[in-house]
């Protein structure tokens with residue numbers, strides 16, 4: 001149908017195409033021949049790294065990382081809470097050259113992001129814990145090695161001699177075991193202890209049960225069938241040292257992984273574990289797995305230097321609140337002097353902005369870097385950090401905040417919390 005508004009047609013002036021102009025608009029990039037480099041380059045977000053990881057890693061291993069306890073309600077809630085954040089930008093403040101650094105336990109970090117503890121990391125990719133430690137050393141943030149790491153306390157130190165290494169401990173009834181781990185961490189110059197307290201028993205991760213995941217992975221008919229889809233992962237698995245609890249090799253009787261887990265997860269654990277650690281360890285102690293103001297206050301009274309507001313990424317008790325929802329009340333309970341870190345559900349630099357604004361000194365990441373590790377080993381961990389760093393910096397600038405220290409709750413609105421955080 002002809003247009004009702006009578007307009008004269010536009011006449012277009014044309015010219016002979018000029019090569020010099022064409023060259024300016026068409027950019028021929030040298031093709032990236034390395035598949036891993038191409039995969040990482042194409043990943044613009046942590047969600048992209050997660051998707052890439054599904055193509056590089058056997059399903060049961062991916063699910064071990066990605067999955068959570070029971071119905072995975074808490075895991076979903078953690079991520080959803082960050083998406084309820086409403087930013088209130090404060091434009092017309094110069095944000096040229098922003099200062100993204102923060103101080104945590106007396107040290108300057110370039111951004112408020114710390115590599116958190118994850119067990120059996122060499123199962124995700126043969127580069128394992130050493131890769132995480134090396135990236136942490138390179139970018140200048142701490143890395144907390146897990147007690148159930150698949151690389152020993154000594155080997156992680158050897159991989160990253162200049163890194164600020166922290167050690168995550170489970171307090172067990174076996175005093176010899178506690179003492180053995182702490183003295184090795186001390187000898188290797190680990191600065192900070194992270195005591196995990198949300199593991200009275202192991203959470204029920206149904207994906208692992210369905211997948212028949214064993215640690216270390218074993219060759220069943222199903223896994224042999226699966227090998228053809230992930231030959232790279234299997235070649236590395238079979239041609240590198242076996243995956244086990246590398247720091248627990250001195251435990252008498254060479255117990256099975258199941259027996260080790262039941263030694264480490266102590267249902268009798270109570271607040272006196274903090275008293276013991278405080279007497280034994282002269283450096284900073286953070287208690288990880290705190291989700292109520294009352295327990296945060298109590299561990300501080302018993303001599304901890306701070307808390308990690310964490311629900312273990314939803315891998316332990318399901319249906320607990322999102323950590324972002326309980327963060328402001330916990331900060332209020334422990335005061336400004338205490339160190340307050342947050343983990344569980346951090347997948348974007350804007351999540352880090354929100355956590356800082358609502359009271360965290362820094363966040364710990366876990367799945368976010370494990371997706372990168374699965375997608376591309378050490379370079380994948382570096383890519384995950386680079387993505388979060390860029391998003392955090394851009395977020396601060398667009399909010400009109402020049403220094404990390406200036407992020408405040410006035411920059412963030414938050415929908416109603418899922419549960420009463422003061423309970």
Ligand SMILES: Cc1cc2nc3c(=O)[nH]c(=O)nc-3n(C[C@H](O)[C@H](O)[C@H](O)COP(=O)(O)O)c2cc1C
Pocket residue numbers: 064065066078116117118119146147148149168196288310311312313314315343344345346364365366367368370
């Ligand atoms: C595969 C995997 C292994 C983990 N192993 C440990 C561990 O050994 N010790 C510990 O304190 N926390 C462990 N965690 C929990 C993380 O340190 C962290 O609290 C949690 O994953 C944060 O949630 P996010 O992954 O959603 O960021 C593990 C998490 C994952 C995903």
